[in-house]
Amino acid sequence: MNNEETVVPKVGIRDVARAAGVSVTTVSHVLNDTPHTRTSEATSERVRSIARELGYTPNRLARGLRTRTSEMIGLLTEEIATTPHAGRIILGAQEEASRHNLTLAIINSHLDAGAEARRADARALIERQVDGIIYATVFHHEVSVPRELRAVPAVLIGALDRQGVVPAVLPDEAGGAAELVALLAEAGHRRIAFANSSIEVPATQGRLVGYLRGLETAGIPRDDRLIASGVSEAAGGYTACLELLDRADRPTAIFCYNDRMAMGAYRAAQELGLRIPEDVSIVGFDDQAPIAASVYPALTTVALPHYEMGAWAVSTLTRLIQSTSTAWYRSTDPTWLPCPVVVRESVSPAPARRRGVRGPGSGRSGRR
Amino acid sequence: MNNEETVVPKVGIRDVARAAGVSVTTVSHVLNDTPHTRTSEATSERVRSIARELGYTPNRLARGLRTRTSEMIGLLTEEIATTPHAGRIILGAQEEASRHNLTLAIINSHLDAGAEARRADARALIERQVDGIIYATVFHHEVSVPRELRAVPAVLIGALDRQGVVPAVLPDEAGGAAELVALLAEAGHRRIAFANSSIEVPATQGRLVGYLRGLETAGIPRDDRLIASGVSEAAGGYTACLELLDRADRPTAIFCYNDRMAMGAYRAAQELGLRIPEDVSIVGFDDQAPIAASVYPALTTVALPHYEMGAWAVSTLTRLIQSTSTAWYRSTDPTWLPCPVVVRESVSPAPARRRGVRGPGSGRSGRR
């Protein structure tokens, strides 16, 4: 077994300098093409080529020590890496980071870990001299950021800072929900039900608010008999929608709290012999892969801007970092990113009942 | 606006030393309790308390520079962060890393990025002096690892190293598939179909192999008329299963290439008026959240050991790192991690046909 390759003598900047017959200063200057510094084109070229053929790779630890900046940003996630969504946040952050020549160091705190553990995680990142920290949480209303985060620029994903000092980005769930209802209203639906989640979280509130706002702008009066709830899973959607659909004046469309509940809605409809979307339109929320696209008919829903929030976070973080010293203290209002509705196949015009426009089963082919 | 907090003079080890009236050496010794070194309990305690009250945080960049080890490990993912599964790999790696006091630096390469870009990514990690690198790919047979990875211990997730020098971990898909078929056979099924994916990837092969092996150990002769295929999505599962089920001698159980195709199988069964699992049992593969648990009846399937592969990777990586110099070159055989079957509700005993054991619709309640 040849081990010739295993001997990697780790060439440093002075090896390059020695080989090129110049000082390390010069090497540093040409390799970073430092401004306000002069080197003849001849030596520059020589240094560069020697560095290349020696396989020189700079040591960012050493550089970071000197320049007091690591060009790393820390991503502190709160359990979020567990959820299927999480990847998109990380991906968005990572790609935006690459774009700025930063690397991402990630640490995941368990949701049930105490504040103490969370502070330790923040400290671990700070010890690594990260230039900034992203604190990504599951959707909370407010959160007290670990005070260690004050030592370094920080942004928040999915929650507001209770002290109102750390910039935050959140999904505009109400907006998305309102748009979704608008879409249903435009399709002629007037009896639009809402199958909400029975557990109280910010998302529950936001989507309800959006639903009501959507009704209002469509000029549809609120009817609390059209608001049901269940656990935020398929089973809950099933029972809630069974209750909603199994009556004479059933709604012509149901907005489900999330895609999982929408799956339950599909089952309820099927058992009652109602076709989707001809007899009842169903919409969900989350655009949860791979449900939304795999279900039949494919589900019209609203996407959460996970990728965008991740990208927004590192993007504004870099701005904070560059801004002079304490300037980043002037925290702005939170940023609400839009939740775009993605239309698929589960909505059709409302079946004619009092308005005799068209019969049920209008259009929409699909083998069935 | 008070900016008293914004002034963080960054206390270093010498500040502690000065305040404690000792040398930095001593501080370093007590804070790391370096072996083979002596400090009186009195001064030790004093140093510790002063460090605490001064809020000293060590600078890992400086420490890394001196000790020539960063205690970071790099995770290089190939597009994988896009898939819903990815999070689990990252999570597994991250938690195992935390357990070893390591932090994870992640970089994501696009699948369509050239080898050149991939090498640049590897280089970026190496510049950061990571102690080791995990290269996580979507499931490949073999891959040529960027040669920069030779500079540092590395492990591979989801692919074999073409040069056979980098340790690798992969999911034992064949094993999982075989177990799944065994489970069906034990339930009395003899006509077990396989709805495979029509596109050829390692997983296609592996699951087919497992299917055949499962049949063989159950003493069931292979019947190619029971093997269908379609695109690896709900639509493909639908057409494949429609074809399989819409005949007189239809199978009593179908093993679908993945959970998405299983969703298509559900639809096919429903349209043909077949109940699951009473008339036909369906199983999938991937245990893809949230499909498998949300579908009705909940899908029996096989889980991929994403989390475990991530954890395995950093765990063996730390072993490699600790082992002396070139010892990690003696690459071992790849590790195949088991894919456990997770049983839910979509399998029931085979309906009696020639063996008059019990009638259809045996047991299994469920509101319907």
Added chain:
DNA sequence: ACGTTTTGCCAAAACGTTTAATCAGGCAGT
């Protein structure tokens, strides 16, 4: 009282960079 060991601590040299300050020489203008 005198060697020897142990105890407790410290000075200084690394680690691989960046950067402020300086310098030798050539060239132009007086």
Added chain:
DNA sequence: ACTGCCTGATTAAACGTTTTGGCAAAACGT
């Protein structure tokens, strides 16, 4: 021939740790 100014480089001091190799003083054995 002197002064001054560019040009192309260099020297040396950081950055914040760890670690090697000590060295004084205290403790100990005789």
